[in-house]
Amino acid sequence: MAFRFHDTLTGATRDFEPREPGVVRMYNCGPTVYSSPQIGNYRAWTFVDVLRRSLELGGYDVRQVMNLTDVGHLTLDEIESGEDKLEAASRIEGKTAWEIAQHYIDEFFEAVARLNFARADEYPRATDHIAEMIEIVEGLIASEHAYVTDAGNVYYDVSSFPAYGHLSKNKLEDLDAGARVGVLDEKRHPSDFALWKRDEKHQMQWDSPWGRGFPGWHIECSAMSRKYLGDELDIHTGGEDNVFPHHECEIAQSEGFTGKTFVRFWLHNRHLLVDGRKMSKSGGTAYSFEDVMARGYSARALRYLLLQTHYRLPMNFTWQALDAATSAVASLDVAVRGMVEDATAAGDAALSATCDRLDAAFLAALEDDLNVSAALASVHELKSLANKHGPFSASDAARVRATWERFDSVLGLDLLATAAAEPETHADDAEIQALVDARTAARVARDWGRADELRDELAARGIKLEDGADGVRWSRA
């Protein structure tokens, strides 16, 4: 297998080789659980899911960890105000910070299931790993990468880590020049970032060598990735906004602590735009997963839409595009469901070679820095082939299904299962069936007026009819 990925740190697209042959250790930035993620976040996680599934299709054993950040991000403003996002949500919603976190974690996993994301091996919560964070902070202090202030706060000394800024291509001088003024004289450099904040009034607080308080934002990822994947990761992902400061700080922490190269490949996805503009809460375009579902779209259509654009390109979300994705998924369902297998059918000599070619093209596209858009061309070519083909011999049908399975192992659209699934039952099924039968009777009697009237009536109830050679099939819109 020959994957190539674009690495943010080196700025180059390089041949991918994990440290241990055949095994990929991957850490993904997950949700911060103080509010509902918007669909842009789901773009990031769809990318992660497709990446993980592609690596598995390519034969790798993937060890995947996605963090759940359930402590508030400790940022400059929050040091000043003493209130982080979780605390703010707690105040506004009238629940404890712990309740807020749990609520949004539950919501996240609901979406994970509906979007058919393969489950990571671990979803560690920051609040369960305070001891591991303290261990690293102590180590950083011992090695003089960090210092404790008179107030009992601990900061990372960025001047102690020459590579600080390499990931984001920032120069320390430029960062310092743009730094905000007026606060935090206790920091030695404006760019020093907090590892531990002493605060006995904070809802979430723990004992530490520096007094009761809570950890900084970046340290949990250094601690949890190390605990579950070791000191050296093959892949670390996140949205482009995480490049700085989050991942920049992680490198400083992890490498400052272990002295080893933290990550071999940094993969960052570009943001999702809405109608060509940045998503905005005030503009009403920061749609959540639930918002999209509430408009009647399927999670499968959203998944298809999110995965069809290359992850390193800005993607433009429009409702029209989601309509197109809905149609595209439906057409795949028709093709899979419509395959007819006939034991007496003659074998198609060319079929196997065609499937081999599509299989190879699909994987080759994914290997090329996860070019899903190009891979989809193979998927639709198989769709077209299946639609055009007459009855398949048993072995040909098996060959085509195997290709659908390979494709779907990455697409995650449950194509075969959806095609094979029995329709959901509803209370009025018998009633609908009676109307359908009545229409069939009218058609047999060549009473087209009555037949169309019944079809209109069914359509009004959301029923779509398809008159096929083997009878009428109906489905709910």
Added chain:
RNA sequence: GGCGGCAUGGCCAAGUGGUAAGGCAACGGAUUGCAAAUCCGUGAUCCCCGGUUCGAAUCCGGGUGCCGCCUCCA
């Protein structure tokens, strides 16, 4: 102000030197009692200007527009 990215037909979107994948929509045809689904067919010279080259959407220079990061954000 510093750093970086993008601009391909109505919409979404591949394609980094050899004469533009794919999806959705639209239109014409086949099929259908009429539809639906499916099949066949139809459409772009790639933001603008200049340059390099036998040849550029692809390289270089200059514009225009949009997006991102510069301590909230996937």
